[in-house]
Amino acid sequence: MTTDDGRQTMSGYRQRLRTVPLALLILYTAFIALVTLTPQQLDTGPDSFIARLLAFLASHESTAWIDYVTLEKLANVGLFVPFGFLLALQLGPRRWWIAWVAGLVFTCLIEGTQLTLLSPTRFGTVSDLVTNTLGAGLGAALALLVMLIWPPRTEKEPVDYVVR
Secondary structure (H helix, E strand, O other): OEOOOOOEOOOHHHHHHHHHHHHHHHHHHHHHHHHHHOOOOOOOOOOOHHHHHHHHHHOOHHHOOOOHHHHHHHHHHHHHHHHHHHHHHHHOOOOOHHHHHHHHHHHHHHHHHHHHOOOOOOOOOHHHHHHHHHHHHHHHHHHHHHHHHOOOOOOOOOOOOOOO
């Protein structure tokens, strides 16, 4: 829609389409920071959820190949898919790739912090850098696909009718 002074404004639908992913993106980014930047790793004890999950996976022939390292890599990819997806939705189909770059930058900040400030208890690794960035890229590409398949509907501007 265009205002009287020629500025473009977002319709209610388009504004809601951007507001919801932005709110989720902020919350999810805070969640990633909580999970990755706390001094202690979450759920690492011998009777933890991860230990029970690994035991369960090892007890089945089709999933016995999944060890702690593989599970951690899969989790790192999975952790950043929503980040890339939500950021790409926020940026739109022309700038979706920035979400991938932002995932790389965010991961560099996380891994750098783990390597320097949290070094006694956390470990910054190149593997985490690669898997997190891969996850952000997959999420961004998925968002692009969604935006291309289901473009936002356009609301028609009201038409002034003149009755004579």
